[in-house]
Amino acid sequence: MWRNSFVMSNSESRITIPNPVLPGDYPDPSIVRVGDDYYVVTSTFQYFPGVMIHHSRDLVHWKPIGHVITRRSQIDLTGVPDSHGVFASDISYADGKFWVVVPFFHGQPRCSNLLFTAKRPEGPYSDGIVLNHHFIDPSIFHDDDGRRYLVFGGGWLQELDADGTRLIGEARQVWPGTGGRAPEAPHIVKRNGYYYLMLAEGGTAFGHMETLARSRSIWGPYESCPHNPVLTQPDPAHPLQKAGHGKLVEDPRGNWWMLHLGGRPLTPGGATPLGRETFLEPVRWTSDEWFEVGDGGRPQEWVEVPGSQALDLTESEPELFNGAELSPIWEWVRHPLEGSYALTDKGLELECQPYPLYVPGSTLILTRRWEHFGFETRTRLSFAPRSLGEEAGLIVYRDMDAMLLMSVRYGIGQTSGQKFDTTKLYEKQEDDGLYLQLDRSERCFRHTLFQRRLEMEPGEDLWLKANLDADTQHFTFAYSVDGASYTDLDLTVPAEFIYPENFARYKCYTAPRIGIFAMGVLYQPSGSATFKQFEYRT
Incomplete structure (x- = not known):
């Protein structure tokens, strides 16, 4: 082991931080440093806005600052199946602008690699320019002679023209990897006259790895690193698994680092409810001009980094939805229905528009990531329905095939023995009212687990709360009509069915999220729900 021999400048103060540095569903990190600032982009798949951007000054404290894909004109996610859409993107900086190349995986053909640019890291970014329609996980390498190249798939390379908007010459596979399955996510860095080409191999699950080769010419031939893989996790009992898909960055002091998935x-070999996360490892250059990563090529639970400011573990402030725009932590499931939401002085208003939960179209489902194995979340809303069947509330969402919905629903109140008048089915009747309902939706079937009539009027505030126990991995639920005294639903729901590994139709690359939603009834007048607060805490 060489971990204790990792040396930083003697003048630097150091702190030890836990991995991951971006906990939660932040896969496929790509990093760039501009001056003293670091920027990371991660995959977002079917969620919008797409390609989240984080900023840091120290590689420890990260803040989301925006997204690359903020307009439907850039990428249209309508109809994109679950775990398709925006795959592993790459960010770089050259000629006074940020370059983000995005693989849009839609299946017609397999993938389109698109280039977006912006003067500022948070955007706004340009509309996309097609570079090619081959393979996934592209990156751009800007050479010191002014040339630039697109690197994609399993070690393929092709030159870009002077302004970087069109491929020229032939594409060549310069290094296919070490023979592991699914070689992807190539990145090139240049140091001391060597071009270092990194690949992810083994698939993005258990057995994932990062491999390395180098050449004096960008076109090869490439020499495979003698201690490949440079990063992997062979111990099934270790708490950190699936290590791979990395990119290097050099800090201003000359230290090198890798961010990786x-x-x-x-449990060993078990489910990962937080999905694929972003980890930080130190990189040590060896005397023969190769490099080693982490703890002898293994990911570390704790990492020593330069700095004096300890990791901030304070709880985030409740979201009050009182800004001019949504915080970057929020992402819609595909595109939100046009004109159906607004930030007002009272909160976030969602119109109860009809949409099917099980079809890959536009929705009014707004989500944020889990960041812990256990958490409590609650929201305060007022519900003003106009038609029977409208609903709004909390949602635990993985994809179209797995979700939990805790909602207030405008329901029919007729009881056994009453005459059923079909002509008044959608009109308000004396016994109609608001119902609290908990549903488990799995593989397109929605099962009601709990229902109770609420003694409250439309438009009054209601608080909904969901708690995930970190040890049992069971959800519990409660509600309140005053925000102080909560009534438990007296049932538990195992979270296992919503884990990424328990996918139904499409292999799941996304982790479950927590969020809010509103939904209406086809061909009926639309009411609304106003969300005044959302809180996530551990």
Whole structure:
């Protein structure tokens, strides 16, 4: 082991931080440094806005600052199946602008690699320019002679023209990897006259790895690193797994680092409810001009980094939805229905528009990531329905095939023995009212687990709360009509069915999220729900 021999400048103060540095569903990190600032982009798949951007000054404290894909004109996610859409993107900086190349995986053909640019890291970014329609996980390498190249798939390379908007010459596979399955996510860095080409191999799950080769010419031939893989996790009992898909960055002091993908299973070989997360590892250059990563090529639970400011573990402030725009932590499931939401002085108003939960179209489902194995979340809303069947509330969402919905629903109040008048089915009747309902939706079937009539009027405030126990991995639920005294639903729901590994139709690359939603009834007048607060805490 060489971990204790990792040396930083003697003048630097150091702190030890836990991995991951971006906990939660932040896979496929790509990093760039501009001056003293670091920027990271991660995959967002079917969620919008797409390609989240984080900023840091120290590689420890990260803040979301925006997205690359903020307009439907850039990428249209309508109809994109679950775990399709925006795959692993790459960010770089050259000629006074940020370059983000995005693989749009839609299946017709397999993938389109698109280039977006912006003067500022948070955007706004340009509309996309097509570079090619081959393979996934592209990156751009800007050479010191002014030339630039697109690197994609399993070690393929092709030159870009002077302004970087069109491929020229022939594409060549300069290094196919070491023979592991699914070689992807190539990145090139240049140091001391060597071009270092990195690949992810083994698939983005258990057995994932990062491999390395180098050449004096960008076109090869490439020499495979003698201690490949440079990063992997062969120990099934270790808490950090799936290590791979990395990119290097050099800090202003000359230290090198790798950001990479990884996962934390609940049990050896088990489920990873937080999905694929972003980890940080130190990089050590060896005397023969190769490099080693982490703890002898293994990911570390704790990492020593330069700095004096300890990791900030304070709880985030409740979201009051009182800004001019939504915080970057929020992402819609595909595109939100046009004109159906607004930030007002009272909160976030969602119109109860009809849409099917099980079809890949526009929705009014707004989500944020889990960042912990256990958490409590609650929201305060007022519900003003106009038609029977409208609903709004909390949602635990993985994809179209797995979700939990805790909602207030405008329901029919007729009881056994009453005459049923079909002509008044959608009109308000004396016994109609608001119902609290908990539903488990799995593989397109929605099962009601709990229902109770609420003694409240439309438009009054209601608080909904969901709690995930970190040890049992069971959800519990409660509600309140005053925000102080909560009534438990007296049932538990195992979270296992919503884990990424328990996918139904499409292999799941996304982790479950928590959020809010509103939904209406086809061909009926639309009411609304106003969300005044959302809180996530551990």
